[in-house]
Amino acid sequence: MEDSKRGKPLAAYPSHGPEMESARAGGKVGEALEGTIAFRVVGALRDDIVSMVLKPGDVISESDIAARYGVSRQPVREAFIRLAQQGLLLIRPKRATVVKKISPDGVRQSRFIRESIEVEIIRRVATEPGPEIGQILDDLIADQEAASSANDSRRFHKLDELFHRTLARLAGVEYAWQLIDDHKMQLDRVRYLTLGVSSSQRAIAEHKQIVKAVSQGDVVAAEAAMRAHLARAEVLLSQTIEDFPDYFE
Amino acid sequence: MEDSKRGKPLAAYPSHGPEMESARAGGKVGEALEGTIAFRVVGALRDDIVSMVLKPGDVISESDIAARYGVSRQPVREAFIRLAQQGLLLIRPKRATVVKKISPDGVRQSRFIRESIEVEIIRRVATEPGPEIGQILDDLIADQEAASSANDSRRFHKLDELFHRTLARLAGVEYAWQLIDDHKMQLDRVRYLTLGVSSSQRAIAEHKQIVKAVSQGDVVAAEAAMRAHLARAEVLLSQTIEDFPDYFE
DNA sequence: AAAAAGCATCTACCATACAAGATTGCGGAA
DNA sequence: TTCCGCAATCTTGTATGGTAGATGCTTTTT
Numbered sequence: 001m002e003d004s005k006r007g008k009p010l011a012a013y014p015s016h017g018p019e020m021e022s023a024r025a026g027g028k029v030g031e032a033l034e035g036t037i038a039f040r041v042v043g044a045l046r047d048d049i050v051s052m053v054l055k056p057g058d059v060i061s062e063s064d065i066a067a068r069y070g071v072s073r074q075p076v077r078e079a080f081i082r083l084a085q086q087g088l089l090l091i092r093p094k095r096a097t098v099v100k101k102i103s104p105d106g107v108r109q110s111r112f113i114r115e116s117i118e119v120e121i122i123r124r125v126a127t128e129p130g131p132e133i134g135q136i137l138d139d140l141i142a143d144q145e146a147a148s149s150a151n152d153s154r155r156f157h158k159l160d161e162l163f164h165r166t167l168a169r170l171a172g173v174e175y176a177w178q179l180i181d182d183h184k185m186q187l188d189r190v191r192y193l194t195l196g197v198s199s200s201q202r203a204i205a206e207h208k209q210i211v212k213a214v215s216q217g218d219v220v221a222a223e224a225a226m227r228a229h230l231a232r233a234e235v236l237l238s239q240t241i242e243d244f245p246d247y248f249e
Numbered sequence: 250m251e252d253s254k255r256g257k258p259l260a261a262y263p264s265h266g267p268e269m270e271s272a273r274a275g276g277k278v279g280e281a282l283e284g285t286i287a288f289r290v291v292g293a294l295r296d297d298i299v300s301m302v303l304k305p306g307d308v309i310s311e312s313d314i315a316a317r318y319g320v321s322r323q324p325v326r327e328a329f330i331r332l333a334q335q336g337l338l339l340i341r342p343k344r345a346t347v348v349k350k351i352s353p354d355g356v357r358q359s360r361f362i363r364e365s366i367e368v369e370i371i372r373r374v375a376t377e378p379g380p381e382i383g384q385i386l387d388d389l390i391a392d393q394e395a396a397s398s399a400n401d402s403r404r405f406h407k408l409d410e411l412f413h414r415t416l417a418r419l420a421g422v423e424y425a426w427q428l429i430d431d432h433k434m435q436l437d438r439v440r441y442l443t444l445g446v447s448s449s450q451r452a453i454a455e456h457k458q459i460v461k462a463v464s465q466g467d468v469v470a471a472e473a474a475m476r477a478h479l480a481r482a483e484v485l486l487s488q489t490i491e492d493f494p495d496y497f498e
Numbered sequence: 499a500a501a502a503a504g505c506a507t508c509t510a511c512c513a514t515a516c517a518a519g520a521t522t523g524c525g526g527a528a
Numbered sequence: 529t530t531c532c533g534c535a536a537t538c539t540t541g542t543a544t545g546g547t548a549g550a551t552g553c554t555t556t557t558t
Contacts, residue, residue, distance in 0.1 A: 035342075036342065036540095036541065036542090037541080037542075038541080038542090061508085061509065061510085062509085062510070063509090071542085071543090072542060072543045072544075073510095073542095073543080073544085074541080074542055074543060074544085075541080075542065075543095077327075077510080077511090078326075078327065078330055078541095080510095081327055081330055081331065082330065082334060085331060085334050091510075092509085092510085092550095093284075093285065093509085093510055093511075093549085093550095094508095094509055094510050094511075094548075094549045094550055095508095095509060095510075095549085095550060095551080096508085096509060096510080096550095097509085097510080105424075106424065109422050109424045109425055112369070112422050112425060113366060113422075113425055113428060115369070116365045116366045116368070116369035116370075116425075117362060117365045117366070119365070119369070120361070120364070120365035120368070121365075173358050173361050173362075175354075175355065175358045176358055176361060176362055176365075179362060179428075285510095285511065285512090286511080286512075287511080287512090310538085310539065310540085311539085311540070312538095312539085320512085320513090321512060321513045321514075322513085322514085322540095323511080323512055323513065323514090324511080324512070324513095326540080326541090327511095329540095340540080341520095341539085341540085342519080342520095342539085342540060342541075343518075343519040343520055343521095343539055343540050343541075344519085344520060344521080344538095344539060344540075345520095345521095345538085345539060345540085346539085346540080
């Protein structure tokens with residue numbers, strides 16, 4: 001990591017989100033600023049952080065990243081500001097900027113937020129299930145089974161995310177999913193440390209349970225199924241902290 | 250609004266939040282950057298936007314604000330970035346920056362998010378009510394009654410916010426309240442347009458209902474009381490849109 | 499030897515200058 | 529009159545230099 005003077009060519013489009021940067025209440029924010037250097041730096045750094053190329057605790061500086069990407073310090077600085085607001089960086093004025101360590105309590109609260117919103121979503125969907133909902137969700141699950149059979153874990157993960165996002169859309173609160181997505185970055189870092197243990201078969205079965213309850217309009221069963229689905233990944237955290245103590249605060 | 254060449258002296262501390270800027274998962278972000286110019290500009294602009302001094306649709310430019318506050322463009326620009334991520338500004342590259350109009354759908358979804366989280370909070374608190382909880386909340390309500398009798402609406406509003414924040418703390422998810430607080434800025438703008446109609450007596454009565462249910466460990470009643478409490482302000486939006494159509498998109 | 503003072507060297511913050519896209523309005527041509 | 533085109537003048541995006549604060553090492557002092 002010492003001779004990395006010239007870095008990657010800064011891919012034109014970041015590969016994380018759909019195509020917009022994280023927004024707040026009201027929907028899209030950027031409109032047409034995805035062509036700027038600062039925006040590309042945001043995407044590149046975020047990918048590196050979530051994929052653990054940049055590890056929690058790593059010290060990075062404006063000049064450092066600027067030289068690595070061959071740009072000036074200004075857009076890098078603005079990227080730092082954005083990422084700091086998203087909780088991925090910690091700017092210590094006049095000192096340094098570091099990749100934020102994962103906060104176990106933060107992970108716990110992010111899960112709380114996600115569960116709160118997703119439970120409310122599934123309630124609303126189950127309370128007023130539209131006519132085509134069953135078909136839409138069944139198709140999604142079929143795709144997931146295909147991806148699972150092909151051992152395409154990346155595609156499966158994408159489809160899993162799409163499943164939850166679709167539920168948000170069906171509830172008329174797609175923006176709420178963007179909120180979850182922002183927080184999921186924290187959870188994704190943990191998940192990246194525990195790759196390979198996701199049992200897609202079980203996830204699919206749980207998805208089917210959720211869809212079944214929703215189709216029947218059984219609000220209580222749908223809520224319970226969603227809570228069980230979200231709680232399944234819960235056990236991983238403590239073990240991960242023991243395996244990678246330096247990455248947590 | 251034309252002769253405002255030199256503006257306010259940029260108060261040392263913004264008056265909105267407790268003392269930290271809006272953070273994301275993991276807790277505080279700033280540590281010691283509250284002394285920077287950019288930070289003070291953020292606070293000043295946010296206050297002006299939420300209090301409708303800067304109205305939705307107003308066009309502001311970096312140079313404009315920089316001259317108004319007697320600083321350079323650079324910290325103003327960084328303030329714009331932060332406020333854009335919070336959904337208060339819309340940066341249109343190479344064009345202009347405008348105070349974001351209030352999105353009715355955004356308001357609706359912000360309410361959804363708030364209700365989702367607050368309902369989950371009240372559930373957890375009611376499920377495991379600690380011994381001192383009743384006393385803490387009773388004291389808060391007593392303060393609210395005092396503020397209401399004194400017609401100190403500003404203090405009452407502060408206490409109302411503290412009530413909800415305290416519930417989050419008791420549930421062990423204080424950060425979740427920070428999230429709600431961020432979104433509440435959108436709702437606060439609407440509320441600012443409908444000043445004077447808040448019936449504090451009714452709010453206090455509803456708070457009492459919530460506390461009573463929590464003290465008794467009645468989860469169902471607590472959830473219902475919280476939903477009713479949050480739903481009360483719902484009716485105002487459509488009327489407000491008719492009164493101020495230019496402020497909405 | 500241990501502690502304190504000084505200095506080299508980092509950092510992020512701020513100011514300023516320049517560049518490039520977008521808008522506006524004017525002027526000329528049809 | 530209407531329409532097209534160009535140029536002045538907005539805007540934000542980017543680059544670079546200087547400044548103040550924090551850190552850590554060296555040197556000096558006790």
